[in-house]
Structure formats: C-alpha cells, structure tokens
Amino acid sequence: MAAHMDVVHQFIDATATTPLAVQLPLLLLFIVPLILLLHLHVASRNRKHQKKPLPPSPPALPVIGHLLLVGDLPHVSLRDLAAKHDHGGGLMLLRLGAVQNLIVSSPHAAQAVLRTHDHVFASRPASTLVDRLVYGSSSVGFAPYGEHWRQVRKLVTTHLLSVRKVNIFHIARQEEVRLVIAKLRETTAVGAEVDISEIVNAFANDIVCRAVCGKFFRAEGRNKLFRELNHITTVLIAGFNVEEYFPGLSKFLGVFTRFTSNKANQTHKRWDRLLEEIISDHERRRSSEHGHGAGGEFEQEETRVRYHKRSYQGHLDDFFQDMFEAGTATSTLVLEFAMVELMRNPRLMAKLQAEVRNMTPKGQEMVKEENLPSMIYLRAVVKETLRLHPPAPLLVPHKSMADCDIGGYTIPSGTRVIINTWAICRDPKSWENADEFMPERFMNDGSAVDIDLKGNDFQFIPFGAGRRMCPGINFGLATINIMLANLMYCFDWTLPAGMVDDDIDMTEVFGLTVHRKEKLILVPKTT
Numbered sequence: 001m002a003a004h005m006d007v008v009h010q011f012i013d014a015t016a017t018t019p020l021a022v023q024l025p026l027l028l029l030f031i032v033p034l035i036l037l038l039h040l041h042v043a044s045r046n047r048k049h050q051k052k053p054l055p056p057s058p059p060a061l062p063v064i065g066h067l068l069l070v071g072d073l074p075h076v077s078l079r080d081l082a083a084k085h086d087h088g089g090g091l092m093l094l095r096l097g098a099v100q101n102l103i104v105s106s107p108h109a110a111q112a113v114l115r116t117h118d119h120v121f122a123s124r125p126a127s128t129l130v131d132r133l134v135y136g137s138s139s140v141g142f143a144p145y146g147e148h149w150r151q152v153r154k155l156v157t158t159h160l161l162s163v164r165k166v167n168i169f170h171i172a173r174q175e176e177v178r179l180v181i182a183k184l185r186e187t188t189a190v191g192a193e194v195d196i197s198e199i200v201n202a203f204a205n206d207i208v209c210r211a212v213c214g215k216f217f218r219a220e221g222r223n224k225l226f227r228e229l230n231h232i233t234t235v236l237i238a239g240f241n242v243e244e245y246f247p248g249l250s251k252f253l254g255v256f257t258r259f260t261s262n263k264a265n266q267t268h269k270r271w272d273r274l275l276e277e278i279i280s281d282h283e284r285r286r287s288s289e290h291g292h293g294a295g296g297e298f299e300q301e302e303t304r305v306r307y308h309k310r311s312y313q314g315h316l317d318d319f320f321q322d323m324f325e326a327g328t329a330t331s332t333l334v335l336e337f338a339m340v341e342l343m344r345n346p347r348l349m350a351k352l353q354a355e356v357r358n359m360t361p362k363g364q365e366m367v368k369e370e371n372l373p374s375m376i377y378l379r380a381v382v383k384e385t386l387r388l389h390p391p392a393p394l395l396v397p398h399k400s401m402a403d404c405d406i407g408g409y410t411i412p413s414g415t416r417v418i419i420n421t422w423a424i425c426r427d428p429k430s431w432e433n434a435d436e437f438m439p440e441r442f443m444n445d446g447s448a449v450d451i452d453l454k455g456n457d458f459q460f461i462p463f464g465a466g467r468r469m470c471p472g473i474n475f476g477l478a479t480i481n482i483m484l485a486n487l488m489y490c491f492d493w494t495l496p497a498g499m500v501d502d503d504i505d506m507t508e509v510f511g512l513t514v515h516r517k518e519k520l521i522l523v524p525k526t527t
C-alpha cells in the first residue's frame with residue numbers, strides 16, 4: 001500500500017514540475033485505460049439490463065392491429081399464423097385493437113409460461129362485460145391473481161372438487177346416469193332418433209346442479225333455468241366485445257355496446273334471483289334437517305358442503321356461477337365429441353364396447369363406478385378425445401403481472417396471454433398422425449403411453465397447468481367416464497336412416513368453448 005502511495009506521490013510531484021508536453025502522454029497513459037475500463041463496465045451493465053426484443057409479430061394495420069387476421073375459428077388461424085411468424089419459438093405477439101396478446105403455440109413455450117414463470121402469468125385480464133355479466137373479478141375463473149382468488153379457489157377445491165368430495169358424489173352421479181339410460185331405453189322401444197348433444201348437455205348440467213344445489217335441484221324447473229342462463233352467458237362472453245380490444249375508449253363506445261350491456265345486466269339480474277332462491281332454500285332445508293336428522297353419507301356431506309358455502313356467504317354466488325360455466329359445457333363437449341369420433345370409427349367403438357361389457361359383472365343393469373378402474377381403453381378414448389377436441393382450445397386468457405424474459409424475448413407486464421392448447425395437442429412434432437383419432441397411442445405399446453393430462457406434460461394440457469389449472473379435472477373426468485361407459489354398455493348405436501359415417505359434419509363454431517355446428521342425432525338400440 002505504502003509503495004503504491006509513493007508511486008502516486010511521485011506522479012503528482014512529477015506532474016507539478018514537468019512541462020505540458022511531457023504531462024500529456026503521462027495523463028493519457030493513466031486516463032485512457034481508466035476510461036476504457038469504465039466504458040466496458042457500463043456496456044456490460046447495459047447489456048445485462050437491456051430489454052430483449054419483443055416476440056415476432058406479423059405486419060399490423062394502424063389502430064386495429066392484427067384483428068382482421070383472427071378469423072371465425074381463432075384456434076385454427078392462430079396456429080397457422082404462428083407457423084408462419086413465430087420462427088419456431090412458439091411465441092408470437094399480436095395486437096388486437098389496443099391490446100397486446102402473446103400467442104403461445106409450443107409445449108416448450110407453454111412450459112415457460114405455465115411452469116417456469118407461472119407466478120408472473122397467473123392473472124386474468126379484466127373485462128367490463130364479464131364483470132357486468134357474471135361476478136367477474138370476484139369469481140374463481142376470471143378473478144385477477146391475488147388474495148381473493150386464492151380464497152375462493154381454495155374454497156371450491158376443498159369443499160366441492162377434491163378427490164374425496166368427487167368420490168362421495170358417486171351415488172348422485174350413478175342416479176343421474178340411471179335417469180338418462182331409462183329415458184334412452186324408452187326411445188329404443190319405438191326405434192326413435194335421439195339428440196345426443198342435448199342429452200349429454202342436460203346430464204352435465206344436472207350433475208353440476210346437483211353438486212352445487214343439492215338433490216332438489218329439479219324443483220320448479222331450476223335445472224332448465226340454469227341451462228338457459230348458462231347458454232346466454234356463454235354466448236355473450238364468447239361474442240366480439242369491442243370494449244375488450246379498445247379499453248381506453250369504453251366511454252365513447254357506449255352506442256356500440258349498449259345492446260350487449262343491457263342483455264348482460266338483465267342476465268346478471270336473473271342469475272342473482274336464481275342464486276338467491278337457492279341460498280334461501282338451503283337455509284330453510286338446513287334448519288329443518290336439524291330437526292329431523294341427516295340422511296345417508298351423501299346427504300350428510302351435502303349438508304356439510306352447504307354449511308361451508310354459507311360460511312363464505314360473500315362469495316357464494318361467485319363460485320356457484322363459475323361451476324356452471326366451467327363445468328357444464330366442457331364435460332358435454334367431451335362426451336359429444338367422443339360419441340362423434342366413435343361413430344366415425346366403428347371398429348374403435350366395437351373395441352370399447354367389448355371392454356366395457358367384459359369388465360362389468362354379468363347381469364349388472366348398468367356400469368358402476370367401481371367397475372371403471374379396469375377399463376383402460378375407456379380412459380384412452382377420453383384422453384384422445386381431449387387431445388383432438390380440447391373443449392377450451394385457447395384455455396382461458398392469462399395476463400402477465402410483470403416484465404418477463406422468455407426464449408430471448410421480453411414479454412411486457414400487462415400482456416394478455418393466449419395458450420393455443422388445440423395447436424399444441426395437434427402438433428406433428430409431438431404426436432404421430434396428429435390429426436387422427438387413435439386412442440391406442442395412450443395404451444401400453446402406444447407412443448403416448450406415459451403422457452398424462454394433469455398439467456405435467458406440456459404437449460397435452462387440455463385442463464391447463466400451473467396455478468390456474470382447472471380445479472374440476474376429477475369432477476369432469478368422473479362425469480365423463482361413467483356416462484360414456486354406460487352409453488357403450490347399454491346400447492348399440494347407429495346413424496339415422498340414409499346417413500353414413502362420413503356424413504357426420506365436423507364443422508366447428510368457436511366460443512368460450514368450441515362445439516360442432518350440427519347436433520349429433522343417433523339411434524340407440526338396447527343390447
């Protein structure tokens with residue numbers, strides 16, 4: 001240290017006495033390396049903090065951005081756009097009106113969003129329409145990430161959708177399936193055609209109604225009213241809502257949005273009335289149950305669930321409504337598409353029927369839940385249906401809560417995130433003969449035998465993954481498995497006279513979920 005100070009002193013002494021011509025080179029000798037070092041240090045710090053580029057994007061029009069590129073079937077057009085513009089990274093930015101949307105189209109990119117950076121992307125974009133129509137930001141499915149969402153999600157998961165609760169509801173499921181089978185048997189007596197789409201929709205609706213409202217849900221046609229309100233809600237949410245794409249202009253857009261807003265307000269009031277009635281009914285029945293004692297295990301459990309719901313009164317309506325929207329259309333669609341694919345592939349239907357009939361004890365009137373675990377082909381058929389026809393092909397939009405770097409790009413805070421699970425589930429890089437219905441791929445010797453749908457295998461995420469993953473997965477699969485098994489066990493199926501397999505129209509209509517345009521009409525025959 002002393003030696004070092006000596007050198008500095010010598011330098012100062014020298015510079016004080018030597019002429020400028022000698023001082024300058026000496027100064028340069030010291031200062032230039034210092035400036036260079038400083039420059040290198042700043043450059044490396046800048047490099048570290050420098051924002052990475054935004055993800056690639058097709059050319060956009062002024063004001064409306066890429067809105068015109070998203071056609072009637074956004075899951076298809078987004079897949080095609082990504083193939084051209086995302087440079088193979090699975091990330092593409094589209095500006096829809098004033099809103100930036102990150103389109104995620106590969107398993108790798110989905111994993112980055114839903115697992116590695118799940119804490120950044122676990123929020124939901126705000127929507128004035130959803131707020132007006134449903135309980136929006138206070139529901140489970142549309143709530144922004146935060147304490148409220150955590151509370152309602154925990155409540156739903158623990159008291160309605162846990163594996164234990166789903167198992168307890170098996171008696172109710174069995175009873176509801178029995179009603180459907182009895183109705184279908186009546187039609188077989190006269191050889192009539194049945195609207196399968198309608199039957200499975202009523203069934204899925206009634207199952208959710210029963211879980212949420214208890215076993216008196218049919219009183220005063222409530223199940224039908226639920227179905228109607230659910231339908232209107234889904235159509236409104238799925239429609240094009242200009243405020244969503246130009247949120248800053250919502251005040252000036254009143255003229256364009258008045259019709260939708262009025263309809264949304266009316267529908268909201270009807271939901272309110274219905275849910276209020278149900279809550280008061282619960283209260284009344286609960287006090288009378290106190291007097292008479294509770295029934296079997298299922299009824300006791302129903303009472304306990306109601307009690308817990310009551311203890312969270314403030315959010316009761318929120319999650320009631322969520323259950324209907326999230327739980328009905330999804331299970332309906334899987335059942336309907338499974339029947340469609342099996343009708344188009346009679347050999348596969350025969351294989352499934354053989355399994356279901358062999359695994360059900362002789363003489364049993366219908367398949368019971370305890371018979372299901374041995375039906376591995378049934379599970380493969382359901383998985384393959386979910387792969388080819390995920391009911392929510394773009395999941396539910398997520399929103400980023402902070403800037404985040406993924407794959408060499410910066411995703412700015414506040415970006416809306418659309419995960420194209422439909423494209424991912426049909427990506428030929430992950431799936432052999434990706435567009436073909438081949439349940440065998442999920443069987444023992446199949447290429448996808450180890451791939452599961454619980455949010456760990458990112459090439460197959462029909463229920464999403466991470467914090468916002470569907471909490472109704474067990475409930476939904478239980479509903480689908482028992483119904484499909486019984487449709488296979490109790491009946492043989494044919495198309496209406498004059499139709500052949502290829503006549504089944506696969507044209508899709510996009511909404512919150514994607515469904516076929518045509519109803520599925522079939523003729524059941526008892527076996």
Ligand code: HEM
Pocket residue numbers: 140141142153156161208322323326327328330331334390391392395396397398462463464465467468469470471472473475476477
């Ligand atoms: C086959 C049936 C079903 C499928 C394919 C399905 C699929 C999905 C998907 C893709 C999401 C969004 C995940 C994300 O944003 O990352 C979701 C969310 C949700 N699902 Fe399901 N679902 C099904 C059945 C059900 C059922 C039966 C219920 C309840 C009875 C339910 C309740 C919910 C709820 C509450 C959410 C919102 C979760 C949140 O935002 O935290 N789902 N579902």
